Amino acid sequence: MNSKNMTPRRQMAVNAAIDKDCPVCHCEMVLPTAIPACGHKFCFLCLKGVSMAHLGGCPICRGPIDEKIFKKPKQNLDLKMDMPGSPAPSTSNSAEKEVKQEPVDEDVKPDVNALNAALNTAPSKMYWLYQGRHRGWWRFDPRVEKDIEEAYNHRMPITEVTICGQAYVIDIAKMTQYPKNNKGAGRDVKRVDSNEFDTLDVKGLAGVFAASGGAGSSST
Ligand SMILES: [Zn+2]
Ligand SMILES: [Zn+2]
Incomplete structure (x- = not known):
């Protein structure tokens, strides 16, 4: 209905937002976890909570939730990750990549020092x-x-x-x-x-x- 009136670009933006936010808590997903059968994604803990409460399957499509996904789940995660939605210190990754490139010029080194200094002086989390x-x-x-x-x-x-x-x-x-x-x-x-x-x-x-x-x- 509504989606019919949307331009493709608008629809894409909506989809992107949907993709990032958890349909259960309406916040940016923490440890995004998909239900294998239908592919709908939620925070790991939100989905586990839904499953434990036996509310009748996937909150979106009512499809079955395979309990196996809660047994020893494994994700490629940053153990020290910040809370999603908080201003991310997105510099760390890109800075690391820069450093790993061939040392073309020496200006790269002060960058590393500056980064370390910034990390050391930041209020400790x-x-x-x-x-x-x-x-x-x-x-x-x-x-x-x-x-x-x-x-x-x-x-x-x-x-x-x-x-x-x-x-x-x-x-x-x-x-x-x-x-x-x-x-x-x-x-x-x-x-x-x-x-x-x-x-x-x-x-x-x-x-x-x-x-x-x-x-x-x-x-x-
Ligand atoms: Zn959630
Ligand atoms: Zn579903």
């Missing part, structure tokens, strides 16, 4: 991690992490977050978290800076394994 069931650590979803950090900065001893439609209590005073309805299933949480992050075995983000290995595995 803090990450929130929770303990893995068997080993290692997971980083919280960046949006959840932001809420916890805000609570921390407001000196709240305790806060609540919703993950996959389930309420979790983050006990900041004791540095543990547990499902609100199951206090026994507690796990340790940690607030770390980038340097400490690199010393830990961080497996992935919000239950999604990082395909390219853990933190600190970068070539030295």
Whole structure:
């Protein structure tokens, strides 16, 4: 109906926006995950929440959701990614590429130094991690992490977050978290800076394994 009146270009713009935003939370997708059968995409945690709530399949087309996609999911992700929708420091990637090109002229070197200096003087970002069931650590979803950090900065001893439609209590005073309805299933949480992050075995983000290995595995 509406789409018939749209110019192809307008339709493309709409499609692009749809492609970026999650139909469940209406925010830019975190860990975009497609349902294999229909291809509709959502945030990993939004889709997992929908699936766990048994609301009747894909929120868009009602098609089946293959539960296998929640078993040991793996994505090529940046463990230290910023929250989608926040001003991205998009310089890092392009700067790296520039450096890797043949060293045509020496002006490239000061660029690297400037970049490093900028990175070192930037206010250090803090990450929130929770303990893995068997080993290692997971980083919280960046949006959840932001809420916890805000609570921390407001000196709240305790806060609540919703993950996959389930309420979790983050006990900041004791540095543990547990499902609100199951206090026994507690796990340790940690607030770390980038340097400490690199010393830990961080497996992935919000239950999604990082395909390219853990933190600190970068070539030295
Ligand atoms: Zn979402
Ligand atoms: Zn669908």
